[in-house]
Amino acid sequence: MKKPRAARVSAAEGKKPKGFQTLRGMKDILPGENKYWDFVRKKAEDFALNYGYERIETPILEETSLFIRAVGGETDIVAKEMFSFVDQGGDNICLRPEATASIARAYIQHGMVNLPQPVKFFYFGPMFRHDRPQAGRLRSFHQFGFEAIGDSHPIIDAEIIFLVSNLLEELGLKVNVQINSIGCSRCREAYKTKLVNYYRDRRSSLCDNCKRRLVKNPLRILDCKEEGCQPLKEEAPQIVDYLCEDCKNHFVRVLEYLDEVNVLYNLNPYLVRGLDYYTKTVFEFFPQEAAGEGVQKQDALGGGGRYDNLVEFLGGRPTPACGVALGVERIILKLKENNVDVPPLPAPEIFLAQLGEQARKKIFGLIEDLRKNGFRVIHSLSKEGIKKQLEMANKFGAKYALILGQKEVLDGTIIVRDMEGGAQEIIDFSKVVQEMKKKLRGDQITN
Numbered sequence: 001m002k003k004p005r006a007a008r009v010s011a012a013e014g015k016k017p018k019g020f021q022t023l024r025g026m027k028d029i030l031p032g033e034n035k036y037w038d039f040v041r042k043k044a045e046d047f048a049l050n051y052g053y054e055r056i057e058t059p060i061l062e063e064t065s066l067f068i069r070a071v072g073g074e075t076d077i078v079a080k081e082m083f084s085f086v087d088q089g090g091d092n093i094c095l096r097p098e099a100t101a102s103i104a105r106a107y108i109q110h111g112m113v114n115l116p117q118p119v120k121f122f123y124f125g126p127m128f129r130h131d132r133p134q135a136g137r138l139r140s141f142h143q144f145g146f147e148a149i150g151d152s153h154p155i156i157d158a159e160i161i162f163l164v165s166n167l168l169e170e171l172g173l174k175v176n177v178q179i180n181s182i183g184c185s186r187c188r189e190a191y192k193t194k195l196v197n198y199y200r201d202r203r204s205s206l207c208d209n210c211k212r213r214l215v216k217n218p219l220r221i222l223d224c225k226e227e228g229c230q231p232l233k234e235e236a237p238q239i240v241d242y243l244c245e246d247c248k249n250h251f252v253r254v255l256e257y258l259d260e261v262n263v264l265y266n267l268n269p270y271l272v273r274g275l276d277y278y279t280k281t282v283f284e285f286f287p288q289e290a291a292g293e294g295v296q297k298q299d300a301l302g303g304g305g306r307y308d309n310l311v312e313f314l315g316g317r318p319t320p321a322c323g324v325a326l327g328v329e330r331i332i333l334k335l336k337e338n339n340v341d342v343p344p345l346p347a348p349e350i351f352l353a354q355l356g357e358q359a360r361k362k363i364f365g366l367i368e369d370l371r372k373n374g375f376r377v378i379h380s381l382s383k384e385g386i387k388k389q390l391e392m393a394n395k396f397g398a399k400y401a402l403i404l405g406q407k408e409v410l411d412g413t414i415i416v417r418d419m420e421g422g423a424q425e426i427i428d429f430s431k432v433v434q435e436m437k438k439k440l441r442g443d444q445i446t447n
Ligand code: HAM
Pocket: 097, 098, 099, 100, 129, 131, 136, 137, 138, 139, 141, 142, 143, 145, 146, 147, 274, 275, 300, 301, 302, 303, 304, 305, 307, 322, 323, 324, 325, 326, 327, 328, 329, 330
C-alpha cells in the first residue's frame, strides 16, 4: 500500500498557504458550465417525471460493506477504486462509488416492498472512484439513473433502454445500444465452468490481468481490451448459448419489445459489466461514432441491467429489479465535442444602475420588489459611474436598465433604458413594477 502523503500544514502553522488545487481527477463545475448541467439535468428530470420515476436522495457516505456485498469484493470498483476510511467513531465507511446499492438498501430499510411494485426511482448526484484519471474518467463524477425495483417483467428492461435512448437522442446525441444477457446464478455457473476450462488450456496467452481474472472473476476476461487477449475471445464459448429457458425467453422478449419501438441495438456477447450484482439483461450506451472496434470502456455514456438478486442479497425479500446510470461529465463532453446547440441560461431582464448614495438606497429596496414580481434582476450597487454600469448591463445581456440619479430621486422618477435600441424614457418611480410588467410581460397598466 502506498504511504499517505503528508498533509499540508502551512495554514495551521500560520504561514500563507500557496496554490491549493482540486484533488487529482476532481473538477470544479464553474458558472460557465451551468448551461450544460442545467440542460442535462432538466431533460433527465423531465423524463423521470413523464415515465413515473420518483426522485430519491441517499447519503454520499455509506458503510463500506454495503458495496463489498452489492458490487462485489473482487470487482475493480471495490477492490481498487473505493475512497474508504475509518471515521472518528471507528466505522468503516466510504464515498459511494455508485448509487444502485444505496437505493436497494433504502428500499429494504424503508419497507418499500409494501408499496405498489415496481417502485421507480430517479437520482442525480456525485459518485467517487479512485481510478486513473483521463478524459471522461474522473475520481469525482456525477451520475443520474433510473431504478425500477420489484418487477421481473422483460418490458421493464426494454422500457429503461427505450427511455435512455430517447433521452440521449433528445439531448442531441446519437447512441448505439450494446446488449447481452449474462443469465441467472444457475445458468451462469455452468457457463463459467465452460469458460474457465476454455481459458485454462490457453492461460499462457492471457495478459496478467486476465490470468488473475481467471481465478477471481472469469467473466471479466471477456471485457479485456488487451490486444493479445482478443483472438482467444473470438473463439471463447458465448453465454447466450448456455442460457436456461427462463433467461433465454426473458432476453428474447426484451429484444422483441425493443424491436417494437425501433430501438436499434447490437448484440454484444462480450458485454459483462464491471459490477457483480447483474442477472439476465445487461446493456451499455455508446456514442454512435465510438461503436465497433476500438471502443473503450471510458466511452460508455451509461450502463445498466437487471439485478434480480441484489435486494435479497442485502437482506430483503427476493425482489427482481432493473436499472441504469449515466455519466453526466461524459454526456457533457460529447455535447461539446459534437457542438450540440445547448439553450443558453435565461439572461437577466433588468439591470439596476444608480448614481449617488440616496439613489443607491432607493434601488436597494427595488431589487426585492422586482424579484417578488418575478423579474430576473442584477445590479451594480457597489459601483459608481453610470457609463461603467451600463457597460456591465450590456455584458450581462439585460433587456432593460433602470437608472436612478440624484435628479430622479428628487423628482420621484426613474429612467428606463431599452438596452437593445438605446431609447430612454422617464417614468414615475411608483409605477416602475407595473411599467416593467407591461414592457416585459405585455401586461396593461391599471391606475
Ligand atoms: P457503471 O457502468 O459503473 O454502472 O457507471 C455508469 C456510467 O457512469 C458509465 O457508463 C459512465 O458514463 C459513468 N462513469 C462511471 N465511472 C466514471 C468515472 N470514473 N468518470 C466519469 N464517469 C464515469 C453503474 O454505476 C451502475 N450503478 C448502473 C446501474 C444502475 N445498474 C443498474 N442500475
